[in-house]
Amino acid sequence: MATRTASETEIALQRMVTIYVVTGLLFLVLPGTFLGVWNLVSISGRHSLAGLSKAWLQAHGHAQIFGWIGTFVIGIGYYSLSKMGGLKPVAVSRAWTSWALWTGGVTLRWVANVTEFQWRVLLPVSASLQLIAFVIFFVTVSHHKSQSATTKRAPIETWMKLVIAATVTFLLALTFNQVETVVLASTAEHPVIPHWLDQRYLFLAAWGFPVLAVWGFNARWLPVFLGLREPSSRGLLAAMEASACGLAAALFGHLQIATLLLLIASILAIVSLGVFGRPKKPAKTLGVSTSFPA
DSSP states (O other), X not given: OOOOOHHHHHHHHHHHHHHXXXXXHHHIIIIIIIHHHHHHHHHHHHTSSTTOOHHHHHHHHHIIIIIIIIHHHHHHHHHHHHHTTOSOTXXXXXXXXXXHHHHHHHXXXXXXXXXXXXXXXXXXXXXXXXXXXXXXXXXXXXXXXXXXXXXXXXXXOHHHHHHHHHHHHHHHHHHHHHHHHHHHHHHOSSSOOOHHHHHHHHIIIIIIIXXXXXXXXXXXXXXXXXXXXXXXXXXXXXXXXXXXXXXXXHHTTOHHHHHHHXXXXXXXXXXXXXXXXXXXXXXXXXXXXXXXXX
């Protein structure tokens, strides 16, 4: 295979991340927002949750968390690490493989839940496609090197620890999803996760992945773009530990304790990030339109 030049690799990366973002937006608008609004209209018309399809509700939630948030994270993850020089050009082809598998998996899950057509087959297959896609991404980014082999490896920064924790939790959520879809296909009458199990799954999928990722990326970029002081590493690590304890409590069914621990974790993260504190330096506004509110 011919070796790509730097400009060709850059064009390939831009095309790849653009497709990921567009795909994520499509999941956000169609199976995500559209189905969510439809569910709200149904609830309003009935003045009750009675009669509303639980399969549709779960299809909406899956499209929101995995459909657009997950797609964005995988695509931007491939692009960012490639730009940092940590991934080889072969990562572009792997990114396309992940995109095809991930998009197919999320789409099949939505179709299976909404139509129930051959759902006993589609549900496990959709989970497998998503899991394989993410494993390819996980293995690829796990082997990236941001420094040369002769350079002494620097300690892992706090924001990276949060992002790594979010990535590992994402993998756990997908594994959970794979096991549960196989169980549903074997024993259930409809493609609906039981309420008691769905509660635990939502704690893991929502608080374990997007929230930790947001804390990590905010810790990295808020001081750069908003001029905030450097976040407290000790406070963020304490927030991550409290969040881990909360997730463990949720998985064991202690939802009230989990809620309290996650509230404490959120407060610790907010204080540690200093989002309500005075900026240390002016925010970066170069290239920002003057019509944008200051």
